[in-house]
Amino acid sequence: MLTLGGCDPEPARPAVPVADAALAQARMRMVREQIVARGVADPRVLEAMGRVPRHEFVPAAVRSQAYEDWPLAIGYGQTISQPYIVAFMTAALAPRPGDRVLEIGTGSGYQAAVLAGLVAEVYTMEIVEPLAQRAEADLKRLGYANVKVRAGDGHLGWPEAAPFDAIIVTCAPEDVPQPLVDQLKVGGRMIIPVGSQWGAQELYLLRKTATGLRRQGVLPVRFVPMVKGH
Ligand code: SAH
Numbered sequence: 085m086l087t088l089g090g091c092d093p094e095p096a097r098p099a100v101p102v103a104d105a106a107l108a109q110a111r112m113r114m115v116r117e118q119i120v121a122r123g124v125a126d127p128r129v130l131e132a133m134g135r136v137p138r139h140e141f142v143p144a145a146v147r148s149q150a151y152e153d154w155p156l157a158i159g160y161g162q163t164i165s166q167p168y169i170v171a172f173m174t175a176a177l178a179p180r181p182g183d184r185v186l187e188i189g190t191g192s193g194y195q196a197a198v199l200a201g202l203v204a205e206v207y208t209m210e211i212v213e214p215l216a217q218r219a220e221a222d223l224k225r226l227g228y229a230n231v232k233v234r235a236g237d238g239h240l241g242w243p244e245a246a247p248f249d250a251i252i253v254t255c256a257p258e259d260v261p262q263p264l265v266d267q268l269k270v271g272g273r274m275i276i277p278v279g280s281q282w283g284a285q286e287l288y289l290l291r292k293t294a295t296g297l298r299r300q301g302v303l304p305v306r307f308v309p310m311v312k313g314h
Contacts, residue, residue: 107139110151114138118153119171126175132201133171138164140226141194141219160212162308164192165254169305176275176289176302177250179203184245186267188238188310189254193219196231199252206231207245209238211311237313241267248272255310256285260297268292275302281309 115134124130139150142164146156155163165173174195179185183203187196190210196219199206208231210216216235223231234242238253239261246267253264253276260276268274272292279285287303 107137107151111138114151114153114167115171118166118168122168122172124168124171124175126178128179128202129171129175129198132174132198133167135201136194136197137226138167138194141192141197141222158192158215160215162191162212162215164194165307170195170198172303173252173254173275173287174198174202176287177252177273179250183249186242186245186248186251186264187254188241188251188264189308190216190219190233191254193223193228193231193233195252195254196233197223197226197228200228200231203250204230207234207242207248208232209234209236209242211235211237211313238310239263239312243267250274251276253277253310254307256281256305256307257310260288260290261310265290265292265297270294277305277307 111134115130119133139147142150142156143158149156155166158164179202184205185199185203187208190196190208196206196208213235216233220233241263247269248267249269249272251264251268251274256277256279258280270292274290277285277287285305285307286301287305289300289302291298
């Protein structure tokens, strides 16, 4: 956690630069007012949301809005999700320290960074190659050593790294892709928005059991579509 020198005898060299302190305060306010206030209570998830520097994952032009209550454009027609949605989906996934997690839709890499602090390994796939490259570079620069990024179509999943304890999909397919179900462990969880680009989408929490899938609708949402690879 961040500590600020309240009575630093050398104010010219504060322990935390003023800009960073302001960003940390904005981040704490985001956690309190957008996430806790809407009912996300998992302390590990709240801690992760309070720790990951979201402003490092957004373009400079929108950096001043990094901790605001809405999605932001990250280029290539894509967006970084609203902070509350990231927290809600992360909590719904019930991440455990030993888990290996697959994310489809790397985007900025922010959701992957939040997960990286909560689980053992994160595998994340992004279909827009320059976004995959930028996220990979940002995650490396910021020291997230347990995240692997692959440019490719998430409909196929990441068979070489399967099976996964949990899968999080942050773009919306019209139906749950079967390879993702196949790559989930029995007992595993998947959180995925399903629906059409223009119509209603619903966020589903799926649980894979020995006999099939249990599906629970948890929230109406609006995500960018999960596009098919060529
Ligand atoms: N999780 C991201 C936000 C995701 S936005 C973050 O934290 O910033 C959704 C992303 O899904 C977009 O970047 C989009 O390019 C990607 N996407 C869309 N279809 C995809 C597919 N078939 N496979 C992998 N990624 C896909």
